[in-house]
Amino acid sequence: MSEKKIVRPYGDTTGDGMVQVSFTLPVPHDKRAEGAAVQLANKMGMDPAMLVHAKPIGDGFTFFVVYGRVNHLVDLDQVQVVERDFPLLSAKEVNTVVKQRMRRKLSVVGACIGTDAHTVGIDAILNVKGIAGEKGLEYYRELKVTNMGAQVSVPELVEAARQEKADAVLVSQVVTQRDAHLHNTREMSAAFREAMPAGKRPLLIVGGPRFDETMTAELGVDRIFGRGTTPGEVASYLVHALITARRASS
């Protein structure tokens, strides 16, 4: 039996197309404001749109909650995402592969670059503590982890990568104001390209909640990890990109 290709949102019945949205309009609450909210919902493809909640907030603003049926369809064949293209390994398996095939510790250098002071992402991946019950990369016996912390400059990062003979560099970017995460990432990848010849460059990996995982080429990095990435996925990717895939192709 073939899989469904075309889907629409599900409220309580297949095909009902029901969604809910909330938004604020910069108008005082009255009949006209409610009409304006319905008009917006209609333009978003919701028809009929049910205005279930309207409340004045602040001076001259109204908050709305709207439920309604959208007429848009989703074609699953047209969806483009980066699927995981490497096998997920346990910590033990990662250690074994590194030990047997690399015969030395795999060196990882991580940092938050630019003015970003949010170490929560890099710490979740690197600190022993890890995230959601999964231990971070420091826990892996065969990985040598250098966590530079927050607000590291790009030259400092390149220097540390050189000193630690990094096989991979992990950069976390949480702050996204004015696309700071994209600018910082481009600056970082350009600096590595300039400082090291192609064969000697570490694997460049960037992560953060607001990255588009398909932008690797544009940002000049080898891999982008988005929201919800676990240390195990990163470790498995490192083994894949640095050892198993490399050997297979050479």
Add this chain to the structure above:
Amino acid sequence: MTGKLGLDPALVARARELARRAGQPVVDLARSHTTVSVERAVLRLAGVTGADPDGIPWVNRLVDAVVADVGLGHGVAVPVFDAMAREGVSDVTLLAQKAAAGSVRFVQPTAKAATAARRAARRAVAAGVRQIDRRRAERDRLVKRHGDPKQRPWIYLIVATGDIYEDIPQAQAAARAGADVIAVIRSTGQSLLDYVPEGATREGFAGTYATQENFRLMRAALDESSRELGRYVRLTNYASGLCMPEMATLAGLERLDMMLNDSMYGILFRDINPIRTFVDQRFSRQVHARAGIIINTGEDNYLTTADAVDEAHTVTVSQLLNEFFAHEAGLSDGLLGLGHAFEINPEVPESFRLELAHALLARELFPDAPLKWMPPTKHMTGDVFRGNLLDGFFNLVGTMTGQGILLVGMMTEAVVTPWLSDRDIALQNVRYVLGAAGGLHEDFVPAPGGFIQQRAHRVLGEAVELLERIGEQSLLTAIAEGTFGIMKRPADRGKGLDGVAKHEADYFNPATEILEQQPS
């Protein structure tokens, strides 16, 4: 409110004594060193204002010029006021401009010239301190006129658009919607600037630059709101980072009401040199004490990087250290907004009871401090519906344990900087909980020997153990070895170290002298 946990008074006293023992060497260190930022704060009190055409404040240019000629270790007050006498300049900002142009040479005078320079410096700085005193009296008058918030905890809300002129209407709207305290978050990275930007600013990254003019504009706007609402609306900013002493001074001069001011945050989370931080800390806290500013400490940050159950005792240890440093600098209990946070993973069984135990422990250890209760951030996943529920439970713990200041949690934490509607929903959440259960702390008494009491006793016990370990090696070593929040911060590394100097025998700082006397 005391006595719900049956804490052993001897153990509590021991914890305080251990904190004093751990902290005293750091105080001694702070008393024997100065920093460029402390000296710039002295010059701000003495009346130096403004910046050069590149935006570098005249206090920076003047301190740099003095340091180039005579070094930092004598303090800048005497060389500066000596040069004023020799040059026949009566305006200290004018002297800064001349020094920046290279037309003034500084020396460390001796004998009569030194005595005269000390006297002149002391007079100028005393005028600045008097201005802080006037501001404090003004606050007292306004609080009397408009009144304090009717409920505890005070409701604390953040605005942060980057543009002070956009922040003002947002802050006024937030006050109208129920906020008692407005905090203007600083631009990302300001803590690592070694100067305070000047003037009104309209651009920032994830926050608005803290400048004297921005302070003034926002305080004036909230004075307007206080009149309109019939309650005094407080204003908060940040005395942290490399310019901590100057921030404290500007806050005092512009009548800010609270300042974030933690003894170790800059070291651990910004990699600022430990000695720089402790020296700057002590001076800034002395200014806060004089200005009647409530400090907010940053213990919530430990729990964003470490586990909130396993590491709960590090919060208690930090609170005890912050209390010791604050008392030593002259802050009374009523000005100690010691921090803690609701950061236990909601998947942990009995997480709510654990939160209650931790919050009540802080309440009972520091009965007279207006504790600052911080909302969940680490386990806010982007599921805004669940986030709103968590915030409700956070608010409930806040009211059940008599917290002093409640930072309103946003269901869109980790998603976006708060929208107008997010703030409205969050305040609705707070109002519901305080309205429905505002007096619950009167009835809430944990069962003797039950889960909550046992948990509180255990955390206090672990805190005492950690303080004992710190006592064996010294606080600086403990920080160097990563005892707090996992980061390792040795005393000879970190940002801002080149702006630290050991006092010379003739070091003179009129501000410290005045601040260490009892207010007249």
